[in-house]
Amino acid sequence: MDRILEPLNDKQREAVLFTDGPLLVLAGAGSGKTRVITHRFAYLLREKRLQPSNILAVTFTNKAAGEMKERITQLTGLDTSTAWVRTFHSMGVLILRKHAEEIGYPRDFVIYDDTDSRGLVKSIMKESGINTDVYNPSSIAEKISRIKESLQSPEDFVKQIESEMDEKVALIYQSYEKALRRNRAFDFSDLITIPIYIFKKNNKVLSYYQSLWHYVMVDEFQDTNKAQYEMIKLIGSVHKNICVVGDDDQSIYGWRGANYDHIYDFRDRYNAKVILLEQNYRSSRVILEVAHAVVEKIPGRMDKKLWTQESSGEKVFLINALTDKEEANYVVSRIDSLLEEYDYKDFAIFYRTNAQSRLFEEELLVRNIPYRIFGGQKFYARKEIKDILAYIKLIIDPFDSASFERIINVPKRKIGEVALEKLKKVASDGKTSFIDILLNVEKNPSLSRLPFEALKELGRILEELREEKEKLTPMSFVKILIDAIGYKSYITSFDEDGLDRWSNVEELINSIKEYEDDNPGALITDYVNDITLQSSADEIEADDSRNYVSLMTLHNAKGLEFPVVFICGLVDGLLPHASSLYSARDIEEERRLFYVGITRAMKILHLSYSESRMKYGELLYQNPSPFLNDIPEEFVEEVDLFKEKKDIFGWQSKIRKKEEEDIDDIEGNGELKIVEDISDIKVGDKVYHHLFGKGKVAAITKNFVTIDFKDYGKKVISGNFLSNIEVVSS
DNA sequence: TAATCCTTTCTTTTT
DNA sequence: GAAAGGATTA
Numbered sequence A: 001m002d003r004i005l006e007p008l009n010d011k012q013r014e015a016v017l018f019t020d021g022p023l024l025v026l027a028g029a030g031s032g033k034t035r036v037i038t039h040r041f042a043y044l045l046r047e048k049r050l051q052p053s054n055i056l057a058v059t060f061t062n063k064a065a066g067e068m069k070e071r072i073t074q075l076t077g078l079d080t081s082t083a084w085v086r087t088f089h090s091m092g093v094l095i096l097r098k099h100a101e102e103i104g105y106p107r108d109f110v111i112y113d114d115t116d117s118r119g120l121v122k123s124i125m126k127e128s129g130i131n132t133d134v135y136n137p138s139s140i141a142e143k144i145s146r147i148k149e150s151l152q153s154p155e156d157f158v159k160q161i162e163s164e165m166d167e168k169v170a171l172i173y174q175s176y177e178k179a180l181r182r183n184r185a186f187d188f189s190d191l192i193t194i195p196i197y198i199f200k201k202n203n204k205v206l207s208y209y210q211s212l213w214h215y216v217m218v219d220e221f222q223d224t225n226k227a228q229y230e231m232i233k234l235i236g237s238v239h240k241n242i243c244v245v246g247d248d249d250q251s252i253y254g255w256r257g258a259n260y261d262h263i264y265d266f267r268d269r270y271n272a273k274v275i276l277l278e279q280n281y282r283s284s285r286v287i288l289e290v291a292h293a294v295v296e297k298i299p300g301r302m303d304k305k306l307w308t309q310e311s312s313g314e315k316v317f318l319i320n321a322l323t324d325k326e327e328a329n330y331v332v333s334r335i336d337s338l339l340e341e342y343d344y345k346d347f348a349i350f351y352r353t354n355a356q357s358r359l360f361e362e363e364l365l366v367r368n369i370p371y372r373i374f375g376g377q378k379f380y381a382r383k384e385i386k387d388i389l390a391y392i393k394l395i396i397d398p399f400d401s402a403s404f405e406r407i408i409n410v411p412k413r414k415i416g417e418v419a420l421e422k423l424k425k426v427a428s429d430g431k432t433s434f435i436d437i438l439l440n441v442e443k444n445p446s447l448s449r450l451p452f453e454a455l456k457e458l459g460r461i462l463e464e465l466r467e468e469k470e471k472l473t474p475m476s477f478v479k480i481l482i483d484a485i486g487y488k489s490y491i492t493s494f495d496e497d498g499l500d501r502w503s504n505v506e507e508l509i510n511s512i513k514e515y516e517d518d519n520p521g522a523l524i525t526d527y528v529n530d531i532t533l534q535s536s537a538d539e540i541e542a543d544d545s546r547n548y549v550s551l552m553t554l555h556n557a558k559g560l561e562f563p564v565v566f567i568c569g570l571v572d573g574l575l576p577h578a579s580s581l582y583s584a585r586d587i588e589e590e591r592r593l594f595y596v597g598i599t600r601a602m603k604i605l606h607l608s609y610s611e612s613r614m615k616y617g618e619l620l621y622q623n624p625s626p627f628l629n630d631i632p633e634e635f636v637e638e639v640d641l642f643k644e645k646k647d648i649f650g651w652q653s654k655i656r657k658k659e660e661e662d663i664d665d666i667e668g669n670g671e672l673k674i675v676e677d678i679s680d681i682k683v684g685d686k687v688y689h690h691l692f693g694k695g696k697v698a699a700i701t702k703n704f705v706t707i708d709f710k711d712y713g714k715k716v717i718s719g720n721f722l723s724n725i726e727v728v729s730s
Numbered sequence B: 001t002a003a004t005c006c007t008t009t010c011t012t013t014t015t
Numbered sequence C: 001g002a003a004a005g006g007a008t009t010a
Helices: A010-017 A033-047 A062-076 A088-103 A114-127 A137-149 A154-158 A164-182 A190-201 A203-212 A226-236 A261-269 A285-295 A324-338 A354-366 A383-396 A401-407 A417-427 A434-439 A452-468 A474-484 A487-492 A498-518 A524-532 A584-598 A626-630 A651-664 A719-724
Strands: A023-027 A055-059 A084-087 A110-112 A185-187 A215-218 A242-246 A273-277 A316-323 A347-351 A371-373 A549-553 A562-567 A601-615 A618-621 A636-640 A671-674 A686-689 A693-700 A704-709 A713-718 A725-729
Touching: A010 A033, A010 A273, A023 A033, A023 A261, A033 A055, A033 A062, A033 A215, A033 A242, A055 A062, A055 A088, A062 A084, A084 A088, A088 A190, A088 A203, A110 A114, A110 A524, A114 A137, A114 A164, A114 A185, A114 A401, A137 A164, A137 A190, A137 A226, A154 A164, A164 A185, A185 A190, A190 A203, A190 A226, A203 A226, A215 A226, A226 A242, A226 A261, A242 A261, A285 A316, A285 A584, A285 A601, A285 A626, A316 A324, A324 A347, A324 A354, A324 A562, A324 A601, A347 A354, A354 A371, A354 A549, A383 A401, A383 A452, A383 A474, A383 A487, A383 A498, A383 A524, A401 A417, A417 A434, A434 A452, A452 A474, A474 A487, A474 A498, A474 A524, A487 A498, A498 A524, A562 A584, A584 A626
Parallel strands: A023 A242, A023 A273, A055 A084, A055 A215, A110 A185, A215 A242, A316 A601, A316 A636, A347 A549, A347 A562, A371 A549, A562 A601
Antiparallel strands: A601 A618, A671 A725, A686 A693, A686 A725, A693 A704, A704 A713
């Protein structure tokens, strides 16, 4: 009858009905959080007779925003295209588009992602003579965005310098901001902090939005950073109809500046109504017990415990393998054997770092099991894609030095380091765009020795497309561009992968076509901005459209659920990650990450670890994750892939023994000798490799050995890693 | 200036 | 084992 209120449990309904005034919904994993937000949105529309544009709902991923919108449409039958269901960042872009010019920012701007920001920081460091070996550009860039997101200007930060590092950061921060403005670029932090600046500076703008959005909702509130929280406070400061939904147990983005204390601050500052959602609709009882055992060790967390009406379910499998390879092999064979009961789409493999995906990928390939790896930013990080995007960015923003640098000699125009420096120098006044410089090269005496025909031609192409960019569809824009610069012939002859690279460019064109169809009337500018704000979480499809096993990091797993889950590589150093060991707060975050992974599982959960793993091509011994000790035995079924008893052999000797067994297996076995120098082997030698097993030397060059492995095919081994190889002396 | 070859470093997670 | 940086040679 009432499809908005009927499907809700008492607590959920309470949260939906409490519309006016500050509300904190503490929503445990799998407790119907999204349902509360969407139903609340729908309820507000119906009860308060509001336009969809009068409610703001903020999320962190485009995917979450898209799904919410769709759900609201289903619930209300209303057109929600004007509804403000967006990510913080895309909301920021809209505000900047509309108001940036009013306070002296440019209308045509580009967005720098983290890679761009890091690159800018790096070049600033080089210019100002700061050693990039002593100070890591990535951590400096990260530090700068933390400072920006805590709303401190370079001048503010200078006042609280505490170390030599801070001093450098302050210096770089200042130049970095100048460079961003000169390039007419905004970084990710700017997308939040500059709208705040606009709100504070121009009260009219702020009150416009305050009266536009009668109600404000924030999803995943534990993930907000200071700037994001500030923005919500500003927008809601008049009516205070702010509803935040979150879970302190699922706070895993502290390293990105998120602070779950915002939950407690919100509760106290606004004296908010608090509603606790503790009924879980996802997991078996055993899985919830295990999850709770892991997370309850965190001091100071809000005390809550998920419960379910479901049965206990199967015990959690705890798998102990010899090597990471064996671990992956077991996981995939287990998937294979469960395929009688489950579909591909029901399985997920989670790990701490993207690099861990490789072994699982190899095993899945062997068994012909369809899979997809999420994350890793692969496609847009490719050279050929970045080249084209840099061209587009430069056309949109002819002041963008980063894009200019990238493309000025792509395809080759005989511009090297020296020529580039000259060109950049001319642009450094911040008033001359790179297109203008190109069009007028021959008039500038300092550029007299440059190959000006090619440069002028480039200038003309860019200028023409710039004039046309609002008249062309994104696809025709890109096609004209690629054609005009002769990119196809350049890239196909670039290296031996030229044809593959070109097919990636074709794939890019396809994706632009798709974008065009999904967003009628959108321009190339919109496309570039949107894909910059796209995250790996956005790619993950709804389960009914999947037909593959999903592989992803634990971070990417948040918000998802799968009937059968594998959490792999549960060893000390990976989870908790070695880089977290200096701070108790970081280790707690690792623990929550584990918790997030566990609570994704609906029916069967596997936890696996191995005694050893390959790192940088070298064998590394490791201990099980200390978090495993917190799981009560009664919920666990152990699968020990070793035949021997642990107390008889130490684990290192077990590895040795397994290797010996494998080696015994080599045909025509002779004495084994560790390879110390490349001259110890010759083509045709039988070898044993610690990772890849048996093989035959196929080719030798000065510093590399190609080995044809029985199980892995041909692989090139660097001369640095010869110690992993043993040769059979004949 | 550009291509090639070799050496070094690096890995945490990402809007 | 990849990617980026550096040195060397054409």
